[in-house]
Amino acid sequence: MIFKKESIFTSLFSFYILLGSALLLFTSCTKNEAVGDLQITEPVGISRDLEYVEVNITIDPRRLVNKALFLRNRNDGDLIIGQILDRSKILLDSNVVQCLFPISIKAHETNEYEIVIGDNKKTITDLELKGERLDLFIENEYFKADLTSKKTSDNKELSAGQLSSISLKQHNDINLERNNIKMHWAPSFQKKNVDYKTMAHIQEFDSIHIEKGPYVISVYRSGKVNDYEEIQLEGEYKFYAGKPYFSFSSEMKMVDSLTVTMLRNDEMTMNRFFTHAIFPIANGKIKTIPLYDKAPLISHHSIKELRKHPVDANARWFAFYNDSTKYGFGSLRLHFDYKNLSGGLSPMIDAQTKITYAHHEGRYWDRRFVDSGELRVPKGSKYFEENVYAIFDVDNEHPSKEIEKLYEQLSNPVIMKYTPIQ
Incomplete structure (x- = not known):
């Protein structure tokens, strides 16, 4: 990344804002139903403190009324809430929903996630x-x-x-x-x-x-x-x-x-x-x-x-x-x-x-x-x-x-x- 170290590399202020609220949801989403698996690999040796990934998820959009999609880390069970893109139109579209997730990953690392449905919660960021x-x-x-x-x-x-x-x-x-x-x-x-x-x-x-x-x-x-x-x-x-x-x-x-x-x-x-x-x-x-x-x-x-x-x-x-x-x-x-x-x-x-x-x-x-x-x-x-x-x-x-x-x-x-x- 290209900013002052005190801005994001050491404090990682934005990143913790983004993920903090998502991780707090862990205790409130105890009945999460898995709808897919996601493997993410860092390909070129760059550690990424905050990376956004867009995933096209196969799901009946009617299942997402008042719900959200999450990434559940297979190693520690932590949950990251996603932003369902164009939510207002998903009921009119096909059975594919696009969702944006913030993740972090180390150089050359591979992480395994489950994609799960949970209760929708407000997510606060700097945006x-x-x-x-x-x-x-x-x-x-x-x-x-x-x-x-x-x-x-x-x-x-x-x-x-x-x-x-x-x-x-x-x-x-x-x-x-x-x-x-x-x-x-x-x-x-x-x-x-x-x-x-x-x-x-x-x-x-x-x-x-x-x-x-x-x-x-x-x-x-x-x-x-x-x-x-x-x-x-x-x-x-x-x-x-x-x-x-x-x-x-x-x-x-x-x-x-x-x-x-x-x-x-x-x-x-x-x-x-x-x-x-x-x-x-x-x-x-x-x-x-x-x-x-x-x-x-x-x-x-x-x-x-x-x-x-x-x-x-x-x-x-x-x-x-x-x-x-x-x-x-x-x-x-x-x-x-x-x-x-x-x-x-x-x-x-x-x-x-x-x-x-x-x-x-x-x-x-x-x-x-x-x-x-x-x-x-x-x-x-x-x-x-x-x-x-x-x-x-x-x-x-x-x-x-x-x-x-x-x-x-x-x-x-x-x-x-x-x-x-x-």
Whole structure:
């Protein structure tokens, strides 16, 4: 993990909050009926103090009315309560229920559990949600995310549900944001002679779904932007208890052909909060460049260098950090899929990850599928990705150490073997 040791490695405050209430339920759930077995193995030698696992459990959903699902450790009998995902709809679905459990596991360890039904109990964690509909504030012990609506400098409304700013609680509550626009400016697109737009410009949503639970809060939206009806958009945030990160998955699907001059995702735009950018390059090396030039002459170690040597569009992670305040904020690119509906690759021109200058000394990064010229994007093209946005501590000698560690953990999840009990 990538946070201060006193935050989670030694105190493990969040972890004990999460599991404490679950273990207290042990004495109150004496008549638990087993419905499956679960084996969990740590595959790459990383001890995990708090790992979330999603398990698809075969069960008649009607058995879960006013009930909960638990993991019962076969060694000590301890119980961990789960969060049944989308509980409001499970009675309408099949006999498979998805449940999220918090677990801990040592490096290379294998743990055996029973999945059991028990009485549902309230579970308290550090994860909180405030607000109505999509005008939301979501927070845990590491950050407070603002998803409320925002007006641009020309008085245009950017819809709620897209990240406006994020406050870093363990770094003097500094509020990462960008003046007059959303901080998270993606997915985004532009046609010739038409204003540049993003998912935050959706005025009427096709679908909205908010999942509220003790371990994860998710915010899902889908719809189209005026003047860009050819693009069907979907996006979902997931915020976790006890974690200094959140995820965002999105898809742009072309329901009709169009020609674009810009097509982007993974864009985070911010005021002057950071001093450097850092990212992996070929041969396992890490590159660091200053975001602001201290001398009149631009050295080859600057943002302008990237015009000649662009960062790979699919670089496994990308981040900004501050060498004085010792915090960073970065994107970990866990999944991407650019296959069209026919199985071929959706088109791109000059795809790259790019850092760009913004007004009033702002800086932003984004992943560009079209960086120059015009591109005809045929009907059926799709661009999907899932990124994790993480706050991390920085050691100036090895500034990439913690984000690399987190990427290794998230890209190598624990291995699960689920066996239903017939």
